[in-house]
Amino acid sequence: MDIHNLHITKSTGDKVKFSLDKLRASLTKSGADKETIDHIIDSVRDELYQGISTKEIYNRAFALLKKKKSHYASRYKLKKAIYELGPTGFPFERFISELLKYSGYKTEVGSILQGECVQHEIDVIAHTKNTSIIIECKFHNEPGLNCNVKVPLYFNSRYQDVKSFWDKNSKNKTTLTKGWVVTNTRFTEDAIQYGKCCGLYLLSWDYPKDNSLQDRIERLGLYPITVSTLLTSREKQFLLSRDIVLCKQLLHDKFYLDHLGVSEIRKKKILNEIEQLCQL
Structure with missing residues (x-):
């Protein structure tokens, strides 16, 4: 052919x-x-x-x-592994939070912030010494569902409401500098254009170029636990329910494999796969 x-x-x-x-x-x-x-x-x-x-x-x-080699397959299945964080978006929010922690931020997940008009539930708040950002996570558990312009349009109105109150509140020791919209799929061209115009930072599987979600994961070696080809679906869900969203976290909290009743031989294979996967 x-x-x-x-x-x-x-x-x-x-x-x-x-x-x-x-x-x-x-x-x-x-x-x-x-x-x-x-x-x-x-x-x-x-x-x-x-x-x-x-x-x-x-x-x-x-x-x-x-x-x-299983760790080759694990890296190759990264995109699919992100979908497997579902069906709800909460593990994805935890995953984004952990990515930002490894980039030097202190993070909070699922906080309520007061706006000028109403209260808002914010998926992730990330702080540095002097600045803060608030993040909206849009998770899809199947491919082909992209984020259109309505997503940043809606979040920008929430961001402006929160920022208006934040700037007046003397208790806040940091400056709220940015709103982010993060998705595991893609943004439409209109969504990207609107984000650029209003000053939101957009992060998707393949955007922005050279600093996309995929780029950040691979550069930092911060693979989700769902990339493992040796853990079963039940075992992955157990680990996610214990807030183990990164492979690196399991290396520090190996005792969870004992809780799951994993045999010593299998445990060694799983940890070997994850160690090779996380090597940069």
Whole structure:
């Protein structure tokens, strides 16, 4: 088959041209060596057909990576692992909070702030010594659901109400400098344009370029616990319910695996996978 004329089906239902370069780039981010990547590309290419879904391509590449080394597969499944933080958005809020902690912020999750007009529940508040930011987290547990302009439009009105009261309150020892909207999917062009215009900071899976959610996770090695290919869904949900949202946290709180009744042999494999995953 001539792959130059091959079209694949995205999760949104849109048809796009297949890109071998994009597949290679995503496999490279898993940390796999060139020989492994070449082998996977050759195998996947043999199974392509007109209209194949991106999910089918992903599943095949993931299975081959997992067969080679589990931590390769874990890195490769990062985007899917973020969806698995659901079905509610609370673990995603905790995850964003932990990301910011490792970037030097002190954070609070699920706080109530007084605005000039009404009170507001804020997903995450992040403080430095002199400044604070408030963050709205928009979590989707399936691909194809992007954030349109209504999301930053709505949050900006809340931010302005909170800031108006914050600036007048002498008890606040920091300056509220920014409002963020964070999503695990993507923003529409209108949403990005509005965010730029009104001064909100937007962070999504692939935006802003070179400092997106994906970039930050991979740069800091802060992978969600759901990337593990060795933990079961039940075990992941147990850990999330104990506020273990990062792989790095499990390395410090290994006793949770004992609570789960994980055997010593399996425990060693799980921790080995996570240690290799978190190495920068």
